Amino acid sequence: MVQRAVLETRASARRALRGWLTERAPEAGRGASPPLVLVALSGGADSLALAAAVAYEAPRVGLRPGAVVVDHGLQRESASVAAGAAEQAAALGLDPVHVERVRVEGERGEGPEAAARDARYAAFARVAGRTRAAAILTAHTRDDQAEQVLLALARGSGLRSIAGIPQRRPLPGSEGAIVLRPFLGERPAITRQTTLAACGELGLEYWRDPHNGDPVYARVRVRERVLPELERELGPGIAAALARSADLARDDADALDALAEETLEEIVEHAEAGIAVSLAALAANPPALRHRMIRTIARAEFGVQLSREHTLAVARLVTDWRGQGPIDVPGASVRRELGRLVFTAR
Incomplete structure (x- = not known):
């Protein structure tokens, strides 16, 4: 039986990893061991599908795949969930596997999701520093991108916010590591349905985060109510169209930002x-x-x-x-x- 979803996730991981390696400075890996990349693994379907794809593809393109599991400590079973995710990572062949427990300090103005995200990315930077990992790989999908664009539009944000989640960006607080999101490639981007199917084809049991169904979070309301309603009223393909809009907005935002910086170099002076x-x-x-x-x-x-x-x-x-x-x-x-x-x- 052809495992179509598995093949799609592997192809997406392969393209992203090869593309990133091609753009790295040639001397970066000369005479050294293969660069380490760490999958950010929560145990959910998206990250588990990515972990499986990267475990298969990374060695084939000259990379060493590992994983980082962040325990936010926000739920009673969080420690056991983190331990289970780490066991799954090891079973897939990821090595090393790091479990990082964090403390989510209060709530930022954007809410508990933002506070948890800050703690998570700070943990990524610490682990990248300790392990000298070159990249942290996160499993954002096309559905996440569509939700991000809708939330940005609702806030009245500018072009950069509407550009959504970039496929690559520097990892703040690290020494040169990047955040790479293989499932956000354009040929095509991977959907949440694909990651669920990939886990099913591989027989992987994934964790269902109760927060992902809690309507107290705006992102959950967008996912469970707003996007389905748009699909019903405007027809299918809304998520894909929003993700495509993000790609177009990002191209424009990158060009305008670069032009602004070039102009500033010519006209700025010290005072x-x-x-x-x-x-x-x-x-x-x-x-x-x-x-x-x-x-x-x-x-x-x-x-x-x-x-x-x-x-x-x-x-x-x-x-x-x-x-x-x-x-x-x-x-x-x-x-x-x-x-x-x-x-x-x-």
């Missing part, structure tokens, strides 16, 4: 206790680039993310100045001075 940018140069650019340059300065120089309200307040010093004084934003004070927009630390 006392901060930096300055030509008012004329900022005014000559369209709002999409002007606002990006303002946010880039705040992030790169002062380590803060400006809200749209703060960004627009700073931009008005350029395009709608009526004598208003310095604008205080998180981390910095911004003022007009001698034809320049000057940012100083607060």
Whole structure:
């Protein structure tokens, strides 16, 4: 019997791993042991299907596959779930397997999901540092992407948020490791239905997280109510269309961000206790680039993310100045001075 879902997950893992290896600096692996990649394994169907695919494909492309299991300690059985996931990883041939217990510190403004995510990715960075892992592989699917895009639209977010979950990004807090999401490739992206089928074809028992069915979480409501309703009212293929929109938005966002950074390199200059940018140069650019340059300065120089309200307040010093004084934003004070927009630390 042909295991179609297994073949699809393996092909997706193979393409992602090969593509990433091809782009790595050739000297990175010269004369060294195969790079270690760690699957972020929760024991759920998505991550278990990814673990099986990576265990099969990674050695064939010159990588050493392992796993990291994070125990959030949010449920009574969390320790046993983590131990079971670690046993499954070892049975699949992943080595090493690390179990990391974390403490979820309160709830951020975005809710308990965000607090748990922060703790999880901090654990990934610690384990990557200890093991010198080159990448952490997460099992986000096309369905996760569609949910992310809908949530971003509901919040009124900008292009970068609508671009959804990137297939690759640096792992914050690590020394050069990346987060790689093999199931978010474009040929085609893997769905949740595919991962469930792959586990069934391989005879793998997966854990059903009760949080994934709790409507207190916005993501669960999107998954269980909003997307099915859109499918009923607008026809099938909504999840695929939303994921495709994310891909298109990401291409545009990447291009605009790169153009903003290139422009800044030409017009930025150092000032006392901060930096300055030509008012004329900022005014000559369209709002999409002007606002990006303002946010880039705040992030790169002062380590803060400006809200749209703060960004627009700073931009008005350029395009709608009526004598208003310095604008205080998180981390910095911004003022007009001698034809320049000057940012100083607060």
